[in-house]
Amino acid sequence: MKNKVSKIGVLTSGGDAPGMNAAIRAVVRTGIYYGLDVFGIVRGYSGMIENDIFKMESKSVANIIQRGGTILKTARCKEFFEPAGRKKAYDNLKKLGIDGLVVIGGDGSFRGAQKFSTEFDIPCIGLPGTIDKDMAGTDFTIGFDTAVNTAISAIDKIRDTADAHDRLFIIEVMGRDSGYIALHSGIGTGAENILIPEHKTDIHEVIARLQEKEKRKKLVNLLVVAEGDEFGGANEVAKAIKQQMPNADIKVCILGHIQRGGAPSSLDRVIASRLGYAAVECLIKGERSNTMIGIVNNHLHYTPLDQAVKATQTIDPEWLKIVKILAS
Numbered sequence: 001m002k003n004k005v006s007k008i009g010v011l012t013s014g015g016d017a018p019g020m021n022a023a024i025r026a027v028v029r030t031g032i033y034y035g036l037d038v039f040g041i042v043r044g045y046s047g048m049i050e051n052d053i054f055k056m057e058s059k060s061v062a063n064i065i066q067r068g069g070t071i072l073k074t075a076r077c078k079e080f081f082e083p084a085g086r087k088k089a090y091d092n093l094k095k096l097g098i099d100g101l102v103v104i105g106g107d108g109s110f111r112g113a114q115k116f117s118t119e120f121d122i123p124c125i126g127l128p129g130t131i132d133k134d135m136a137g138t139d140f141t142i143g144f145d146t147a148v149n150t151a152i153s154a155i156d157k158i159r160d161t162a163d164a165h166d167r168l169f170i171i172e173v174m175g176r177d178s179g180y181i182a183l184h185s186g187i188g189t190g191a192e193n194i195l196i197p198e199h200k201t202d203i204h205e206v207i208a209r210l211q212e213k214e215k216r217k218k219l220v221n222l223l224v225v226a227e228g229d230e231f232g233g234a235n236e237v238a239k240a241i242k243q244q245m246p247n248a249d250i251k252v253c254i255l256g257h258i259q260r261g262g263a264p265s266s267l268d269r270v271i272a273s274r275l276g277y278a279a280v281e282c283l284i285k286g287e288r289s290n291t292m293i294g295i296v297n298n299h300l301h302y303t304p305l306d307q308a309v310k311a312t313q314t315i316d317p318e319w320l321k322i323v324k325i326l327a328s
């Protein structure tokens, strides 16, 4: 059977996530296995527009599976929002004969890929690469598990010092508009409460629980706040609590970009490898284009890009019930 594509490009776009390198490696090695030419596109859509594109060999991806970040670099590219920018990008790909594209990124990157692949005759496969896990059509995104593990390891250390001083720590984690990092890292560290954008925060209830614990002399408490929580970040939450509990010893810790870096976890390496392989299989068969590949119930799962970018995730309130019961 003749492959539907012969030259493919791979890029990473938007926010970086640990495991992107493992996905690049899988795309390159699978492409070469099937006799394709594989091109690396540098700095996401910017590299497509600026023609910063190079041919990759098997050895180009040696020794990267364990590295965080992305060897192809990533960027946010304003020009790609404009039809003229996307046309420039298309012309560059055409000149090189690239006839298939793998985009590793978040929902913004998929919005770009979706537009590009409907405007031009280049099929795009999207692989969900974001620490935020803010995408439908997949149980995991590349980088989420590592980010949660990083947050957990940091919060464990915070608990040691909180315990030594009988302190209340308010810890802010990443996730943009998504509460998944907060939810998983909060459950994994036994947080007293978790504040996420998917559920309206009742600060009076949060404070009432803390006051009740204060009465019981349980003074060590960790609150995990998602950066996108509608009440505001950790500093806002601390201010509101301090007003009602002036004697409480409160510290704020914003974990920040450490959550993006570091060696990918075993889970992220494995899903990135599976997804990278699947992306190339998809392109050479030509059965699906303009598709995001995810993993649902441990099976590869295919979602049209336009549906993947439209869908929003919800979080079952039962998760928060679990937090309350276990933290009592």
Ligand code: ADP
Pocket: 013, 014, 015, 045, 075, 076, 077, 078, 079, 080, 081, 082, 105, 106, 107, 108, 109, 110, 111, 112, 113, 115, 130
């Ligand atoms: P992420 O992929 O992590 O969600 P962004 O939202 O910043 O990151 O998107 C990455 C890039 O994808 C943008 O800088 C832009 O080049 C491209 N992009 C995002 N949304 C669109 C859109 N609606 N149309 C065209 N390109 C887009």
